[in-house]
Amino acid sequence: MKGILAIFRREMKSYFVSPIAYIVIGFFLVISGYFFANILSILIERSFMAQMQAQRMGGPADMDVPGLVIRNFIGLVATLLLFLVPMMTMGVYSEERKRGTMEMLMTSPLTELQIVIGKYLASLALFLLMLVPTLFYHLMVSLYSDPAMPWRIVGSGYLGIVLLGAVLIALGSFISSLTESQIVAGVVTFVIFCCSGFSTSGCAVHRRLPERFSSTSQSCSIMIHSRRG
Numbered sequence: 001m002k003g004i005l006a007i008f009r010r011e012m013k014s015y016f017v018s019p020i021a022y023i024v025i026g027f028f029l030v031i032s033g034y035f036f037a038n039i040l041s042i043l044i045e046r047s048f049m050a051q052m053q054a055q056r057m058g059g060p061a062d063m064d065v066p067g068l069v070i071r072n073f074i075g076l077v078a079t080l081l082l083f084l085v086p087m088m089t090m091g092v093y094s095e096e097r098k099r100g101t102m103e104m105l106m107t108s109p110l111t112e113l114q115i116v117i118g119k120y121l122a123s124l125a126l127f128l129l130m131l132v133p134t135l136f137y138h139l140m141v142s143l144y145s146d147p148a149m150p151w152r153i154v155g156s157g158y159l160g161i162v163l164l165g166a167v168l169i170a171l172g173s174f175i176s177s178l179t180e181s182q183i184v185a186g187v188v189t190f191v192i193f194c195c196s197g198f199s200t201s202g203c204a205v206h207r208r209l210p211e212r213f214s215s216t217s218q219s220c221s222i223m224i225h226s227r228r229g
Contacts, residue, residue: 003115003118008118008122012122020091025129027084029133032073032076039072040065043063066147067153069141070154073134074161081165084130085172085189089176090183090186091182092176094182097180098181120170120173127169131158131165176189
């Protein structure tokens with residue numbers, strides 16, 4: 001356990017000594033905040049229009065704005081992860097190999113399992129630090145929303161995002177261990193994420209595939225499984 005904590009602290013320190021953590025977290029919060037505000041304003045406008053139409057036509061005007069905001073925002077965050085996780089994981093192992101410090105780690109008293117778990121937990125902790133501030137968006141909406149904010153749906157949505165992020169971080173770390181170049185690791189990770197993330201029936205390339213390959217592609221799609229979950 002001490003070995004895992006030592007690697008964890010070392011990795012967290014390296015994240016915040018370099019600008020990677022600040023760039024990734026800042027970019028994510030700016031983009032997610034911008035789109036959250038847009039999603040909220042669009043749904044509020046549609047809600048007002050639905051109420052006006054209901055008053056004229058006499059139909060139901062119920063529109064679950066908080067629930068729709070959560071659903072759209074979770075989908076947005078899942079898409080952003082396909083672009084941000086490669087930046088987080090591209091140097092996990094490739095930078096160690098480039099600097100020649102991987103040999104030092106492998107010859108240290110630490111086991112390979114401790115090194116892998118420590119690095120993985122550090123990447124996951126950075127991801128959680130990036131995700132936690134977005135809960136503030138929903139907290140602000142809950143102060144004024146009617147109906148009330150469905151916190152159980154918020155919790156389940158964020159649980160799905162955490163699990164999706166954990167899978168992507170593991171895959172990105174594995175790809176980083178195969179090369180000494182951070183650029184190569186980042187590009188390959190991004191391409192694989194895009195291929196697995198956008199392998200949907202709505203993709204133009206996907207529609208041209210034979211049915212057998214199309215079904216296989218959907219079965220391998222990370223995004224499809226995360227949405228079904």
